[in-house]
Amino acid sequence: MQGLMQDWPLTVDKILDHAKAWHGGREIVSRSVEGPIVRTTYAEIHERAKRVSNALLGLGILPGDRVATLAWNTGRHIEAWYGIMGMGAVCHTLNPRLFAEQLVYIINHADDRIIITDLTFVPVLASIRDQIPGVKHIIVLSDEAHLDGSLPGALAYETLVENASADISWGGFDENTAAGLCYTSGTTGNPKGVLYSHRSNFLHTLVTMGSDVLGIKATDTVLPVVPMFHANAWGLTFSAPAVGAKLVMPGPKLDGASVHELLETEGVTFSAAVPTVWQMLLTHLRTSKGTLSTLKRVVIGGSAVPEAIVRGFRDEYGVDVTHAWGMTETSPLGTQATPNYAISQMDAEQQLQFKLKQGRAPLGIELKLVDDDDKPLPHDGTTFGRLKVAGPFVVGEYFRAEGGKILDQDGFFDTGDVATLDEHGVMQITDRAKDVIKSGGEWISSIEIENIAAGHPKAELAAVIGVVHPKWDERPLLLVKLKTGEAATKDEFLQFLDGKIAKWWMPDDVVFVDEIPLGATGKIDKKLIRERMKDYVLPPAAGVASGAVALAAPPEPKIYAPEPEPEPVVEPGHEDDAWLHWTPDAAQSVDRSRREAPAAPADHVEAPADAQLPFRGR
Incomplete structure (x- = not known):
């Protein structure tokens, strides 16, 4: 019998x-790419999104066709988003922080048929236009006056x-329609497509609205950084x-000063971004002696x-500040570190330790922890294992079957993360499987140390x-980028770690670098770091002083540039040096712009995204 x-x-x-x-x-409210602050309403967005649907129909777009967007967070992007999906086409969001190739x-x-782009990215598309023949039209999110030919x-x-x-009717199709x-950002192999359905997005929305998750209300003002x-x-x-919250869209300016301006002028109560954004904001606030008069809650991920x-x-x-975790494959919410009843009864310092973890699974997400033989592991908060996930908004297979079968016999997706689960159901990522350090047969969490x-x-x-060790297989190496104007020694950092981690986790060396490269989603690009450190050899004995290493990513991969960058300083005699440049006890920079670009993307911290929700986004 059915209901x-x-x-x-x-x-x-x-939803709209x-x-x-x-x-x-x-x-x-949007900070437009052209510069001015632009104000609109949900009613106006709704009408213009319907006009977008008709415009796309006029350009030959049919249900199921892919329409890409290459754009910042603005009201226009929201219009395009709902206009594409409302008519049954597929909205394909492109990440501008990837390499052109x-x-x-x-x-x-x-097989994108149309690309809708911001002015910022017109030069990028112009440079690759002859390599994307399937794209029939490119629409620039601006007016005629701003098109320069x-x-x-x-x-x-x-x-x-x-x-x-x-005048167009939206919907009317099956909820499982794409x-x-x-x-994914392609950290291993080619990027893989995750194809969300209307149903999965709708269910994900209902889950995130819960007070134990994002908990956004109609009275909130939300800034999605x-x-x-x-x-x-x-x-x-x-x-x-879905709840009628005011939206403040930051456009291309994600630096601390610009984010702070919007937080204060628009009365933002809730925001979300990756840690690098909040680090920049915190630095700006301390330097400028700024205040946060309305902001109450922040979700951090990536x-x-x-x-x-x-x-x-x-x-x-x-x-x-609440930590969350997820990935492109989980739509992306997977867990959030809101306290359960038992944790809420603890004192503030005890609760803080749980806030630093990735959190509990909401309704709709199932987690399991397994060993290399796929056997279940205990939820004791200390046993490391491979994290698997299942649910109605978790990927079932990649677009066009890239990667083949990706679920286990029970329908769980292997996240590629190494994690622990405790008796409260709180999950903590200890590493990516490819990044975990295996020393003497035991695992060391690189994330916890860093x-x-x-x-x-x-x-x-x-x-x-x-890094390779002749006896222990691998040992941890700590790389540090110092704040501007600071100098430090290896012993300072080892003493700082002393007592906070197990003795056998202590890094065998500390190297000061001029830059730590970030990937396309704002996370540390360890693949690139390992490639550049492949010839590094640990010192023969503890206490050997480390030199400074220039580890900055070449500027070429940075294809988004809302703010001009200063010209790099080139040290005389080092114009054609290898990227390693050893100097005594202080981090210095060298110019490597003449070196060949690396195979993996590397971002700069000026305008990071995102993009593990907490979110790896891979």
């Missing part, structure tokens, strides 16, 4: 319909919207309209959050990798 309730397909167009019907006057691969693999045949978004009708396409091209901005561009950031926001500004090291008052960023 007798209405068959009401869970399609995402209903709801926002228009019941929260139509609520504001969406990766963008070409992804666009062609997805550098991309022949480009169409002005505003002209298309103005000339299109808003809605969105997002590619995490980009829409990182797994749907962690679902915020669905959940905010990589593990250093304790110093959580303490800084809590103790200095009264802002509650997060503690990043809390040193002189450290800006820290990374830990395993």
Whole structure:
């Protein structure tokens, strides 16, 4: 016997319909790519999104066709997003922080028919236009006056919207129809496509609205610093309209000063971004003696959050920081570190230790921990194992079957993470499987060491990798990028770690570097670090002083550049040096712009995204 309730397909167009019907006057505020702050409402967004649907139909787009966006977080991007999905096409969000050749691969693999782009990325598309023949039209999210002719045949978004009708019926298709396409960042092999359905996005939205998860309310003002091209901005561009929250879209400016300006002028109460964004904001606040008068809650993901950031926001500004975890393959929410009843009864310091973990699974997510033989492991908070996940908004297979079968016999997806689970159901990522350090048959968590090291008052960023050891197989090496103007020694950092980690976890060496490269989702690019450190040899005995290493990523991969960068300083005589440049006890820079670009992407910290929700986004 079946129930007798209405068959009401869970399609995402209903989210914007709801926002228009019941929260139509609520504001969406954007820092536009052209510069000015632009204000609109859910009702206006709804009407213009319907015009987008008709404009796409006029350009030959049919249900199921892929329409890509290469754009920042703005109201126009939201219009395009809902306009694409509402008519049954697939919204494919492109990550502009990838190499040009990766963008070409992804666009062609997805068979994108149209690309909707911001002005920022017109030069990128112009440079690859002849390599993406399947793309029939490129639409620039601006007006005719801002098209400079550098991309022949480009169409002005505003002209298309103005000339299109808003008379179109959305939905009317099965809830399992594809809605969105997002590619992993390709840390191993080619990027892989994750094809979200309307149903999976709708269910993910309902879950994130819960008070134990994002807990956004109609009274909130939400600033999604995490980009829409990182797994749907962690679902915020669905959940905010679903509850009628005011949205503040940051556009291309993600530096501390620009984020702070929007937080204060727009009365933001809730925000979400990766740790590097919040580190930049914290630095700006301390330098400028700024305040946070309305911000109450922050969700951090993409990589593990250093304790110093959580303490800084809590103790200095009264802002509650919650850690979360997820990935492109989980839509992306997987866990969030909101306390259960038992944890809530603990004192503040005890609770803080749980906030630094990746958190508990909400309804709709199942977790399991297994060993290399796929046998279940105990939830004791100390046993490391491979983390697997299942649920209605978890990937079942990759787009076009890339990678073949990806689920185990029980329907669980292997995340590639190494983690622990404790008696409260709280999960903690200890490493990526490929990054875990295996020393003497035991595992050492590189993430835990680097997060503690990043809390040193002189450290800006820290990374830990395993290096070959003749006796123990691998031993940890700590790399540190110091804050501007600081100098430090190896012993300072080893003493700082002493007592905070197990003795046998202590790094065998500390190397000071001029840059720690970040990947396309704002996380430390350990693949690139390992490649550049492949010839490094541990010192023969403890106490040997380390030199400084220039580890900056070459500027070529940075294809987004909203702010001009200063010219690099080239040391005389080192114009053609290898990237390693040893100097006594102080981190210095050398120019490596003449070196061949590496095979993996590497970002700069000026404008990081995202993009592990907490979120690896891989």
